[in-house]
Amino acid sequence: MSLIKRSLAELIGTFWLVLGGCGSAVLAAVFMAGTNDIGIGLLGVSLAFGLTVLTMAYAIGHLSGCHLNPAVTVGLAVGGRFGYAEVPAYIVAQTVGAILAAALLLLIASGTEGFTLTSTSLAVNGYGEQSPGGYSLLSGLVTEIVMTCFFLFIILGVTDKRGTAVAGGLAIGLALTLIHLISIPVTNTSVNPARSTGPALVLFLSGEGKALAQLWLFWVAPIVGAALAGLIYRFFEEPTASA
Template sequence: MLQKYLAEFIGTFWLVLGGCGSAVLSAKFPEVGIGLAGVALAFGLTVLTGAYALGPISGGHFNPAVTVGLWAGGRFPARQIAPYIVVQVAGGIVAAAVLYAIASGKPGFDATAGFAANGYGEHSPGNYSLGSALITEVVMTFMFVLVILGATHTRAPVGFAGLAIGLALTLVHLISIPVTNTSVNPARSTGPALFAGVWALSQLWLFWLAPLLGGILAGVLYRGVLEREVPEPDVAGRPEGGWRPAHH
């Protein structure tokens, strides 16, 4: 189990350092900055590379919402939820500390100005409300975990899960960075919030509640509905020939 925990720690560390690091260090240079699309791609690349490098060891969750979603989907044992979440959050915090050590070397750096922390209201990049943030985080996490469950199914094409998951996280960020700075991951939110200050910590509850809820909903739906066997229709659209898997 030590290998699994270490893999989850490193994977979450890489996700937060790569994703949040791109936002803090690289996004705001008008002439050469990577911008919103670049930050979104950076988050996707961290998960893609981490999934292929560390997924064979720990499953490559790197996210408490994914861990809980996989449990709800019948893919992960309940007894391992707490240890996985602990090491994921630890990885996120250490990554944020490393990023702070790098970013604070620039004159005028102020972590309280953002530090890639998630927020709503006046702390939303687009000044979106609490309600908008809640809906966004639940729906984006729901879709992200749904992609993970489908891409890692035994009937899915072998070897492509990491690519699908990385691209899904990129898309999630392209949609939702203006609303919340995109969490869909409580560990990713917790690390930067510790350095961004009181405002980020006071809003952190949303970025635990919404992703966990979205992950659980995805797991329940996938296990209870999408994974169930369905009849394959004939050319007229009527069930024929008995019951077959939903994915063929």
Template sequence: MHATLVQRASAEFLGTFWLTFGGCGSAVLAAAFPEHGIQFAGVALAFGLTVLTGVYALGPISGGHFNPAVTIGLWAGDRFSANGVLPYVVAQVAGAIAAAAVLYIVASGKPGFELGGFASNGYGDLSPGKYSLLSALVIEVLLTFFFVLIIHGATSSFAPAGFAGLAIGLALTLIHLVSIPVTNTSVNPARSTGPALFAGGQYIAQLWLFWVAPIAGGILAGFVSRSLFKESR
């Protein structure tokens, strides 16, 4: 029995909520203690675990995209119907905003709470390592390209069944290990939008990059996968 579009969009909402709350929450809450915090490696692992667990739990319903760049990249690779793109993207963005709202409620309950960047993405002065716009653009396009390519490959008939979630989760962990110092890691426009709306100001002004670059990388991966995994369809 196939899930309805409402069921699939609901799964995408919940999955993106989980990714944003778990990943950004690890940065805002657990990495906030200099002596006992989980630091970059812990945040990277948290993002990977949210996707790994979400894909296995909700993937059977919606495919487990949780990311507009993934949805659009799968469409570009002829692996997803065009009429599902907009409902998925709306659900993903809504899930990320809801997660950021709940995270704000939790985080602001700590005495002396300061909003700061609120796990938002940025370049220049807003980059953790003060990397330039060009550096941010290149790494976001490149890493989203490989992330979406890995998703295409791990879910193709070439891959052993049942291991896609593991490959995707580990890929996202690796991506964060590489790029947190550069952009605080997006590769996901929805994940970027939720926290930025609360951080406000310059973070919203820079949000365009974290839509354009991941979607460009996802589309490129989709087109490459059409020929690379052609025999799997």
């Protein structure tokens, strides 16, 4: 399949990830709080992010590999599973998909009475005063590196041809769910530069720039973590027999 078609599949998949994951946080996390309290909370949002990856793994995994994440794309390249020449096209497609989803989510969210544009309007990522739990820059940096490293390590493991995994999409989706359960209080969980860029850029264009100022961390840390996982996993490769 052509690179253009595979990149388009990545755009669609990342759109779904941001719409489903961030949408659950913005629209459903605290729905009717203080009255009937039927919001899905941290557990529901974590599961929603996992479900977006799980569903797209089976929808487009055979088309593009279902990266949905610039850090995953870079990590797979470092791990020898993806060509470096195709990395830029995937990253552009993923980022565009995330921006389009964030724009649609803002349109939906702003259609309610009393809507106020803030950093929480699109479930943006952040540290310090932008962190849900007030965690520092260092805490955010370490968390994003470690969580992305393990996420990519799991992806490499369940997609390894030497393995016996028959439900790789399920394992990857559950891994992302677990990551969110751990790190939502710290950074609102990124592990995905595109997921962070979409909401931050849309809010910036709408007049709220705090998230964009912290966006650098959510590119640097996930990519470092994913690249580290790629290097670590290659350590377990069997040496190629000489002719």
